Amino acid sequence: MSTLTLPRTTAGGTAELPAERAPLTKKQTAADHPTWCPGCGDFSVLALYYKLIEKRKLDHEKICTVAGIGCSSRFPYFVQAHGAHFIHGRALAFASGVSLSRPDLHVFVFGGDGDAFSIGGNHFNHTARKNVKLTYIVMDNFVYGLTKKQTSPTSPIGFKSKTDVWGSQDRPINPMKQAIAAGATFVARSTATNIPHLLKMMEAAMDHDGFSYIECLSECIEFYPGAFDAANPRKGGAFPEIPADHDVTDEYAAYKLADQTWPGAFGLFYQVQRPTKNANEAKIIADHRAKVEGQADWQILKKNFDRMK
Amino acid sequence: MSDTALADQAPGTSPKVSTIHEAVIRIAGNSQDGIQAIGGFLARLAGRSEQEVMTFMTIPSTISGGPSIFQVRIGSGEVLSAGDEADVLLCFYDHSYENHISSLKRGGIVLYDSDHVKPNEELLGSYHHVGVPISSLVVEAIGGTGRDKGKNVYSLGLIARMFSLNVSKLEKLIQERFAGKDPTVAETALACFRGGYGHEVQGLYQTFNFQPGENVGQQQVVMSGNEALAFGIIAAGVRFGAGYPITPWSDIMELLRRELPKYGGTFVQTEDEIAAMSMAIGGSYAGRVAVTGSSGPGISLKTEALGWAVMAEMPVVVIDVQRGGPSTGMPTNVEQSDLNIACFGGHGDSPRVVIAPCSVEDCFYTAIEAVNIARKYSTPVIILSDQGIGTRIEAFPYPDLENVCQDIGPDFTPVADHKPYDLETTDGITRHIAPGTYVASGKYPVVTGLEHDELGHPTGSGKLHTQMNSKRRNKLRKLAEELPVPKVFGASEGHVLLVSWGSAKGPIEEAVKQARQHGEAISGLHLKHLNPLPNGLEKIFEAFTHVVVVELNDEGLYGHGQLCSILRSRYCDPRIRSVTKTDGLTWKVKEILDRTLRLTTKK
Ligand SMILES: Cc1ncc(C[n+]2csc(CCOP(=O)(O)OP(=O)(O)O)c2C)c(N)n1
Ligand code: SF4
Numbered sequence: 001m002s003t004l005t006l007p008r009t010t011a012g013g014t015a016e017l018p019a020e021r022a023p024l025t026k027k028q029t030a031a032d033h034p035t036w037c038p039g040c041g042d043f044s045v046l047a048l049y050y051k052l053i054e055k056r057k058l059d060h061e062k063i064c065t066v067a068g069i070g071c072s073s074r075f076p077y078f079v080q081a082h083g084a085h086f087i088h089g090r091a092l093a094f095a096s097g098v099s100l101s102r103p104d105l106h107v108f109v110f111g112g113d114g115d116a117f118s119i120g121g122n123h124f125n126h127t128a129r130k131n132v133k134l135t136y137i138v139m140d141n142f143v144y145g146l147t148k149k150q151t152s153p154t155s156p157i158g159f160k161s162k163t164d165v166w167g168s169q170d171r172p173i174n175p176m177k178q179a180i181a182a183g184a185t186f187v188a189r190s191t192a193t194n195i196p197h198l199l200k201m202m203e204a205a206m207d208h209d210g211f212s213y214i215e216c217l218s219e220c221i222e223f224y225p226g227a228f229d230a231a232n233p234r235k236g237g238a239f240p241e242i243p244a245d246h247d248v249t250d251e252y253a254a255y256k257l258a259d260q261t262w263p264g265a266f267g268l269f270y271q272v273q274r275p276t277k278n279a280n281e282a283k284i285i286a287d288h289r290a291k292v293e294g295q296a297d298w299q300i301l302k303k304n305f306d307r308m309k
Numbered sequence: 310m311s312d313t314a315l316a317d318q319a320p321g322t323s324p325k326v327s328t329i330h331e332a333v334i335r336i337a338g339n340s341q342d343g344i345q346a347i348g349g350f351l352a353r354l355a356g357r358s359e360q361e362v363m364t365f366m367t368i369p370s371t372i373s374g375g376p377s378i379f380q381v382r383i384g385s386g387e388v389l390s391a392g393d394e395a396d397v398l399l400c401f402y403d404h405s406y407e408n409h410i411s412s413l414k415r416g417g418i419v420l421y422d423s424d425h426v427k428p429n430e431e432l433l434g435s436y437h438h439v440g441v442p443i444s445s446l447v448v449e450a451i452g453g454t455g456r457d458k459g460k461n462v463y464s465l466g467l468i469a470r471m472f473s474l475n476v477s478k479l480e481k482l483i484q485e486r487f488a489g490k491d492p493t494v495a496e497t498a499l500a501c502f503r504g505g506y507g508h509e510v511q512g513l514y515q516t517f518n519f520q521p522g523e524n525v526g527q528q529q530v531v532m533s534g535n536e537a538l539a540f541g542i543i544a545a546g547v548r549f550g551a552g553y554p555i556t557p558w559s560d561i562m563e564l565l566r567r568e569l570p571k572y573g574g575t576f577v578q579t580e581d582e583i584a585a586m587s588m589a590i591g592g593s594y595a596g597r598v599a600v601t602g603s604s605g606p607g608i609s610l611k612t613e614a615l616g617w618a619v620m621a622e623m624p625v626v627v628i629d630v631q632r633g634g635p636s637t638g639m640p641t642n643v644e645q646s647d648l649n650i651a652c653f654g655g656h657g658d659s660p661r662v663v664i665a666p667c668s669v670e671d672c673f674y675t676a677i678e679a680v681n682i683a684r685k686y687s688t689p690v691i692i693l694s695d696q697g698i699g700t701r702i703e704a705f706p707y708p709d710l711e712n713v714c715q716d717i718g719p720d721f722t723p724v725a726d727h728k729p730y731d732l733e734t735t736d737g738i739t740r741h742i743a744p745g746t747y748v749a750s751g752k753y754p755v756v757t758g759l760e761h762d763e764l765g766h767p768t769g770s771g772k773l774h775t776q777m778n779s780k781r782r783n784k785l786r787k788l789a790e791e792l793p794v795p796k797v798f799g800a801s802e803g804h805v806l807l808v809s810w811g812s813a814k815g816p817i818e819e820a821v822k823q824a825r826q827h828g829e830a831i832s833g834l835h836l837k838h839l840n841p842l843p844n845g846l847e848k849i850f851e852a853f854t855h856v857v858v859v860e861l862n863d864e865g866l867y868g869h870g871q872l873c874s875i876l877r878s879r880y881c882d883p884r885i886r887s888v889t890k891t892d893g894l895t896w897k898v899k900e901i902l903d904r905t906l907r908l909t910t911k912k
C-alpha cells in the first residue's frame with residue numbers, strides 16, 4: 001500500500017499524553033478575550049460552557065466547538081478546544097460532518113437566531129430530523145447583532161430595527177415549535193440570566209444521545225436591551241419553569257407549552273430516544289463489515305473489479 | 310473499418326467474411342428498449358477480448374424515456390474516440406432510422422426492424438439496407454409476453470453473428486447480468502440471444518471478423534467514468550462524503566453510498582449542496598480528506614463553503630461532472646463550461662487546485678491524485694469530469710489494487726505545540742491536527758474563514774492578510790513546480806498545436822494522427838492540471854505557429870474559450886486561440902480538423 005506520509009505538525013514536534021489529568025480550570029479553558037459588548041448575554045453562556053467542561057471533566061482535545069457567523073458565533077475563539085468558525089448558517093452541516101466521522105468527540109455548536117433560523121433554517125430542520133448526535137445552543141437575542149440591528153426571524157412584531165424602522169411585521173418563528181416539528185429529540189429553553197438553570201439544561205443536553213437543542217434567550221445589550229426582562233425576576237419579570245408533571249415524551253404537550261404567552265415556559269419541553277444518524281450509519285457499517293471480515297480494503301475493491309472484467 | 314470493406318457483392322452468394330481492425334456500431338431506438346444494455350454487453354465483451362472499446366450514448370432527459378442511442382467503437386488497436394461515423398447502424402423505429410441514417414458511413418450497413426421501419430427509397434443506393442422483422446421474430450423466440458424486453462438481446466445475437474463475436478463469452482455475460490434474479494429471466498434472455506444469433510439474415514452480403522486484440526495477456530476492467538471516479542475515491546482512502554442528487558453526478562454518490570460502508574465509511578445524502586460541501590469539509594476537518602460533488606447548479610451552491618476551505622486551508626475533494634449550463638441548462642449533455650467556476654468561483658482571492666481526467670481509466674487515477682494533492686498541500690481540489698466521460702464505458706488495464714489502495718487515516722499523536730498557519734515553515738504548507746489530538750502547550754487551534762494569525766485567531770491586520778494571501782497562493786506555485794510538464798503528441802514543432810483538456814484528449818490525438826497522415830504539421834498537447842498550470846508551457850507553444858485550444862464551451866464576449874482565456878492571460882500570447890462549440894455532443898475528429906484549418910489558414 002502506497003501512502004503519502006505527511007509531516008506531523010509545524011511547531012514543536014510530538015509530545016506524550018499525561019497519565020493523570022486534573023479537570024480543566026476556567027483559566028485553562030479560556031482562550032481569546034471575548035469581543036462582545038460589556039453586558040452582552042453571551043458572556044454567561046460562555047462562562048457556563050467553561051463550567052460544564054470543568055464539572056464534567058471534559059478534556060480539551062475531546063471537545064469540538066463549532067459555530068457559524070454572528071456575535072454569538074465567535075464562541076470557538078474564546079475556548080481552548082479544537083474549534084471551527086465556519087460560514088453563516090452552515091455550522092450544523094459542518095458539525096454533522098465532524099460528529100458522523102468522530103464518535104469519540106463531544107460536538108457543541110453555538111450560534112445566533114439569524115444563523116439558526118434564517119440562513120441556516122433548512123440545515124436546522126434536517127439535522128434535527130436526522131437526529132445527528134450533537135448539542136446545539138442558540139443564543140437568541142431576537143436581533144441581528146453582528147450586522148448591527150436588522151430584523152431577525154425571531155424579532156417580535158413591532159420591533160423597530162434598521163430594516164423595519166416602523167416596526168417589524170413578519171410573524172416571528174417559534175424556535176420551540178420549529179425544533180419539535182423538525183424532529184429534534186431534545187428541546188429545552190432557558191435564559192442566559194438564570195445560571196443554574198442553563199447549566200442544568202446544558203448538562204442534560206450533553207448527556208442526551210441525539211440532536212439536543214437549547215433555545216437560550218441571551219440579551220443583546222446594544223441593539224435590543226431589555227428584550228428579556230420579562231423572563232428575569234431580578235428585572236421584575238418571572239421565570240415560569242415547566243411543571244414537574246410535564247411528560248417530556250408527549251409531543252402535543254410540548255407543543256402546547258411552546259404556545260404559552262410571553263415570556264413562555266422554561267425547562268425541558270421534549271425529549272425522546274430515537275436512533276441517531278450516527279447509530280444508524282454505524283449499524284449499516286457493521287452489517288457490511290461483517291460480510292467482508294478479514295479482508296483488506298484492496299481485496300474488497302477487487303471483488304467489485306472482478307465483476308467488471 | 311476500411312472504406313472498401315463493404316464492397317458490393319452479388320446477392321444470393323453466401324456472405325463474404327472480412328477481417329477488420331475496428332468497427333463503430335450505433336444502436337438507435339428508445340431508451341425503454343434496453344439499448345444501453347446491448348452497448349454494455351458489447352463493451353464488456355471487448356474488454357474481455359483484449360480489445361479497446363469506447364462508447365457514447367445519449368439519454369433522454371425525461372424520465373418517461375424517449376429516443377436514445379448507444380454507440381460503441383471496438384478496436385483491436387488504440388481507440389481514442391467514439392467514432393465520427395458508424396459502420397453499422399441498428400435501428401428499431403422510423404424515427405431512429407430518419408435521425409441516425411446520416412451518421413452512417415456511405416456504404417455502411419443499416420440493420421433495421423422491418424416490422425417498424427420503412428426505409429427511404431432514395432437511400433437504398435447509398436447504404437446497404439438489411440431488414441429483419443425483429444419484433445415478430447422475438448415473439449417467435451420467446452412468446453408474446455416479453456416482446457419489448459427481448460428486442461435488445463435478440464439484436465445482440467444478430468450483431469454477434471455479423472461480427473463473429475465470441476458467443477460463449479457473450480452468453481456468460483448475459484448469465485452474469487441476470488444472476489441473482491429468477492433463473493427464467495436469464496433463460497429467456499439466452500433464448501432470445503440464440504434466436505438472433507441463429508437467424509439467417511437475408512441480404513447480408515458481408516460478415517466480419519475482428520483482428521485479435523493488441524492488449525494480449527492484459528486483464529481489463531470495463532466501467533463508466535463515473536464508476537471509475539467513485540472507485541478511485543475509495544482506493545484513495547476516502548471514507549466520508551456528502552452530496553445531493555443531480556444528473557450526471559448522482560451515479561457517483563449512489564455508488565459511494567452503497568460501497569463505502571464495506572470499508573467502514575459513510576456517505577450522507579444532505580438537504581442541499583451547501584450542506585454537502587459544508588459536511589464534507591467538516592469530515593475533512595475531523596481528520597480524513599472527505600469528498601463531495603455535483604453538476605451544474607449544485608456547483609454554484611458550493612462556492613461559498615469552498616471559499617472557506619481555501620481560507621482555512623482545509624483539504625477536501627470536490628467532483629464536478631460537468632453538464633450544459635448555465636442554470637438547469639442541458640442536464641444530459643456534455644459541456645466543459647465549468648472551468649471558470651472551478652478555477653475562480655467564489656469571492657475574494659481564492660486559489661485552489663483543478664484537475665481534469667481525460668478518460669475512464671484516468672478518472673480512477675485522478676481521484677487518487679486529487680486526494681493526495683489535497684492532503685499534501687492542505688487545499689481543496691476540484692476534479693473536473695464531464696457528462697461524456699462520466700457516462701461512457703471503456704476498458705482499461707486492471708489496476709494493481711494492492712499497491713494503489715491507500716490508508717489516509719488521521720494521526721492523533723499528541724503534539725507539543727501547534728500553529729496551523731505557521732508562516733515560518735520551509736514549505737509554507739499548513740498542517741492541521743485533527744480534533745482528538747492533545748496539544749501539550751494547552752493552546753488549541755481554531756480553523757476559520759476570517760483572516761487569521763498563525764494560530765487561527767482573527768486579525769484585522771492588512772500585513773497578515775497580505776502574508777496569508779501569499780501563503781495560500783505560494784503553496785500552489787510550489788505545486789506547479791512539481792507538476793510534470795505535459796508531453797507533445799506528435800512532433801514537438803510545427804504549424805498548429807492543438808491544446809485539449811478533459812474529454813477532448815482522445816479526439817484531439819485522433820485528429821493529430823489523421824492530419825499527420827495527410828501531411829499537416831499538427832501536434833497535440835493535453836493539459837490535465839488546469840489550476841495551477843504546470844510550468845514551461847510557453848516553451849512548448851513557442852515551437853508552433855498557431856496554438857488552438859479545443860474546448861466544449863462558448864467563445865465568450867472576447868472570442869476565446871475558457872481555457873484559452875486563461876492561457877492568454879497567463880502567457881500574453883495572442884497566437885493562442887480557440888475552437889469551441891456548445892452543441893451538447895463530444896468532438897468529432899472531422900469537426901476539429903475542419904475548424905482548425907479554417908482558423909489557421911490565411912484567407
Ligand atoms: C452569506 C452571508 N450573508 C450575510 C452575512 C452577514 N451576517 C453576518 S452575521 C449576520 C446575522 C447575525 O445575526 P445572528 O445570527 O442572530 O447572530 P448575533 O450576531 O445576533 O449573535 C449576518 C446577516 C454573512 N456573514 N454571510
Ligand atoms: S452587539 Fe449585541 S449580541 Fe453583539 S456582542 Fe454586542 S451585545 Fe452582544
Ligand SMILES: [Mg+2]
Nearest residue numbers: 112113141143
Ligand atoms: Mg441574533
